[in-house]
Amino acid sequence: MAIRPSARTDVNRSAILAHLGAQGPTSRADLARALNVSPALMTQLTKDLLADGLLAELEHSPSQGGRPARMLGLVATAGRAIGVKIAPDHVAFVEVGIAGGVLRSASEPFDAAASTMLSDVTELLRRFIAGGGKTPLLGIGVGVPGAVDRQGSGLVDSAQLGWNQVPVGATLRRELDLPVLVENNVNALAMAERLYGLGRQYEDFLVLTIGTGIGAGIVVDGVVLRGVSGGAGEIGHIPIDAEGPMCTCGNRGCLEAIIGQAGLERTARERGIIGAHGTIDALRSAADAGDEAAAAVFSEAGHLLGRVLAGLVHTLDPEIVIVLGEGTASWNHWSFGFEPALRSSLISSRRGVAVAVETWQDDSWAQGAASLVLATPFDSDDVAGDQGRLVRERLVEQASPQQTAPQQKAPQQGEAQ
Amino acid sequence: MAIRPSARTDVNRSAILAHLGAQGPTSRADLARALNVSPALMTQLTKDLLADGLLAELEHSPSQGGRPARMLGLVATAGRAIGVKIAPDHVAFVEVGIAGGVLRSASEPFDAAASTMLSDVTELLRRFIAGGGKTPLLGIGVGVPGAVDRQGSGLVDSAQLGWNQVPVGATLRRELDLPVLVENNVNALAMAERLYGLGRQYEDFLVLTIGTGIGAGIVVDGVVLRGVSGGAGEIGHIPIDAEGPMCTCGNRGCLEAIIGQAGLERTARERGIIGAHGTIDALRSAADAGDEAAAAVFSEAGHLLGRVLAGLVHTLDPEIVIVLGEGTASWNHWSFGFEPALRSSLISSRRGVAVAVETWQDDSWAQGAASLVLATPFDSDDVAGDQGRLVRERLVEQASPQQTAPQQKAPQQGEAQ
DNA sequence: TATGGTTTATTTAGTCCTGAATAAAGACGG
DNA sequence: CCGTCTTTATTCAGGACTAAATAAACCATA
Known part of the structure; x- marks a missing residue:
């Protein structure tokens, strides 16, 4: 209720990445202003990110009357995310780069009423992932037409799909061993709009x-x-x-x-x-x-x-x-x-x-779902929970190759309440 | 010494006061849990507040298996607030103690359509203030049936009152030289409910x-x-x-x-x-x-x-x-x-x-308005703006002069409803 | 060309807050 | 009575962050 102290540094580090993804190359000074932190801290944080290989210093931008800014940009290979839209009769996928752009997309027939719907969607998703790029996959965002208990949990209630307390998140996490965020499709769209659109x-x-x-x-x-x-x-x-x-x-x-x-x-x-x-x-x-x-x-x-x-x-x-x-x-x-x-x-x-x-495209729903993953950096309110932390960890870890730690499951981070 | 530079500490300091007002005497450990800060910080903050005379150490509470808690209570003389409800044909006032309880109330006829409405309400309010106690008056909360731009500004649009961009906040602030917070009456009620009621x-x-x-x-x-x-x-x-x-x-x-x-x-x-x-x-x-x-x-x-x-x-x-x-x-x-x-x-x-x-009382509207003032401690989102800071400053400043006040027992805080 | 103005980036000193260890104070069971 | 357990409160070392001073890099202009 009072102040949120917490491990904010992690959020800040990746908020920088998200900002660069959404807004393009930016100077340290502009970043500090945009994220509302001191220039001093921005120096500190970007130093780490540059060392980790997530950021690169680009050309100098023309001076605006003073010292010219050194622009910082995302390293394109830093990561990608996959968005899934689940509808009663089909599922749609998109793969997006760390900057939010669509890399490829697909749509497959699907029967939400089948008893095998969860293994079906898992298999389709597995195939889509297999066809993807080599850069690190940060996580999967899933949009469903219905209510989701928490993004990081992913229990779905949906009249449209005829689903009642279906453990979409848990199943996909178990099968794919990736961070999975599930959200109502309209809410996911709203997040995408907030990150990349008019919002x-x-x-x-x-x-x-x-x-x-x-x-x-x-x-x-x-x-x-x-x-x-x-x-x-x-x-x-x-x-x-x-x-x-x-x-x-x-x-x-x-x-x-x-x-x-x-x-x-x-x-x-x-x-x-x-x-x-x-x-x-x-x-x-x-x-x-x-x-x-x-x-x-x-x-x-x-x-x-x-x-x-x-x-x-x-x-x-x-x-x-x-x-x-x-x-x-x-x-x-x-x-x-x-x-x-x-x-x-x-x-x-x-x-x-x-x-x-706004103009609508076939893959807009799935793109919205993907933005669940790309939005985790902004998640200072911990909406995404431990899955969000996992995504952030993957963002940071992929840059340091020597960190070949064995497959360790996410430590059960005791979600409060 | 009295005014702390950091707004953050300030918020925490008064969040303690608000919690004690709403919940009654509480131990340091419980406060730390309730406000989601470390016990270490709570020790630090309460030390200051005790030194400032805003808090008093009460009796020990019976042990729950461990070291018994030393309860902390508000010093009743730390402050009071006034709530005003403005209706088309009358204004109502209440004076509340720092714990939220109603000390006295009044209702006066009033014509919102009169051209002198602002000076009228100022005069009525002045009279009501004059009849009040001697403890420091932290501020005025005003509830109106309409839209208010910002609590700390107080520009009112109200179809019910027939008001269009009426500068309620600015006028009262200028005339009374007190912090004034203006809010839609239902929103004020919601805040009161959140602070003291079911919410x-x-x-x-x-x-x-x-x-x-x-x-x-x-x-x-x-x-x-x-x-x-x-x-x-x-x-x-x-x-x-x-x-x-x-x-x-x-x-x-x-x-x-x-x-x-x-x-x-x-x-x-x-x-x-x-x-x-x-x-x-x-x-x-x-x-x-x-x-x-x-x-x-x-x-x-x-x-x-x-x-x-x-x-x-x-x-x-x-x-x-x-x-x-x-x-x-x-x-x-x-x-x-x-x-x-x-x-x-x-x-x-x-x-x-x-x-x-919930049961309804005649002065509930005005009481809700008063809670605008008492809620400023919770205002980590800076909804109340500079007026909220003013209230907090008054809360801290008033205690400083007679810092050598002896350990007086604070009276039991009543539950306002 | 020197001088001052502007904007960006870094360094420094210090504040706020936390986690962990420690001390304090009781309950309880033998 | 003694040790063990539990809960409360305090101390201490350290991390995150900031404000302010400083340095760096460029522009404009007399």
Whole structure:
């Protein structure tokens, strides 16, 4: 409650690495300012990192009126991470470099309902790892559509996957002998956004995802809000209409059941806009082609989303809302209903809240998951627990080859509470 | 000697005082555990505080198998704080001791719409201060129904008061020459709950207030969530019904317009349950007397509140929800609709979320405001800014003059609730 | 070309805090 | 009564970090 003393040096060392990964080469002076430590300490820390071979001194940067800065950059071979997205019918992988860039990606069919789902995902992941580079693999980040007890534990509850207390983290750790961090996929996306995206400039923002499900990642004071059981941001189950359609969660009329992908398809089918087996793609095509009824489906969804988001903005008072997810492909149709509904539902002092829609890529979810690993350096609140410490250790150890210590398991670091 | 250069030590020093105020006499060992610092440091810090006369060594507590603890207690004369609640038609004051207990209180008529409102409240406050005790006055806490930019600044936006960018903090500071902290009243209440109430045992909880308005105080990781402009928790303006009654904010169908006090009275009048000038008290009396139509008004409000709260629980994943406010007087009627609506709208993993209804007193709002001052010791995140530092300085300075005060026994600290 | 101004990096002295060892003070069982 | 155990409090050596002074490197300008 009072002060967090602790072994902060470790966090600081790798916060430098993370900053360089996210921002590119930086001078010691800028690093000290960015990380809010004294220049003296920065000299000390970078000396160690240079000696360890994790950092390299680059060219001098042109002077800005005084002594020119000697830039420091990451040594590219310092590490990489793998991100995994688990969906009901497939898993997606990406491999990212230490600076956050995607090196390669893949997607494989997968059945989350199979009894062998854990060994299946392990095997697929093993194959993906095998095809990877030679630089040290720092860890695995896994994103799931559901609640995760702790990132460093990885017990998953997910209605969408039909999983109940599934030990994803423990299994993968045991099988792969790598640090594994598991998190709700929207929260992982919010962390990625904070590290590499628009969120860099904001301390308080909301990541709103539309697609199969409807979700929110909540960032407060620069940190993702997880809630007591890791289930914060489940806005897809905000009750809207007690007589509405059945939701995967068992209740009726949840937001997600109405404007999630399945909900939109259902509405479109009922209205005869798409066929009995028509999908969201057909609906979007129709809307794009000028079908007003099809466009109305999106627009009405946008209207509802706008009203719900207004409630969230009143509740959380964010500086900006970042819209992401597969559904953004049809955002031009959503926005027609969304914007007026949002603005007219806000109290005057919030009416100017910013909304940004970012471009979406197929591997964005997996990239978000990978950022769980790359974000551990920032983890001064110990969200990642002992797995985060493991990642940091790997970052430091890989640089000193003589440290060929035998396979020793992570010392059970007695997680408090 | 009195003023320490480092803010960190300062925070720790007063965290001790706050803990003793909230928890009563405590041993050094327990303090070290509670504040998460080493016993060594605790010895050091308490030595200083004892020398400064802020702490006193009390009787030995019975041994628990080992060396018996020497309890430390607050010296009651170390300070007091004043809390102010500003409402559209009155202001309320309380004076609290350093342990959080109410020493005296008052309520005065007031017109927030008058052009002289700031000088009015200043004058009333001046009079209240004049009637107070002789122990050092640490500062003033002010609770307002609206958004406050920063506690240490005190620029207020409030639809309920009809205030726009009113410099409450600056004015009071200038006129009274005391530290002044201003905060949204529900947030202040949440802080009080965290310091002295049920919230002591929870890191993540929601304070839900029903009464004139509907509000929420959001506590995440033990800290009140303010949002980027200090307006988080404004759940009263969550849009419910686009065709609903007009709200003070200018929109239609806000939650507060429907189930806030005025909304309930409006409904009751429309249904002929109370007269044209009937108030909420008449409605409650009718319901208490067995009038089913009157009870239904509350029950329906409870139903709506339960559904909205379910959305909040999904969004924020709190451990417990604490219900407060004048409206709790009729909670027995609310709960009839509230409980089933809440539980049936929650996804299964959240269905067990705890809900506690605490007893409400007239001066609770003002007491919450006062806790802004008493909470500054906990303020490691610097929420209170320079005003918080001022409070801490006053706490330390006042003790120095008569440093040779004899070992006096501190009176037993009462539990404030 | 000397002089001063600016920005970056390092060194130095000192503060805050911790972990570990030690002392203090009782309970308890034989 | 004695030794052992447990819990509390203090002392001490050392690590992390900072502020301030200093050094280093460049620019501008009379």
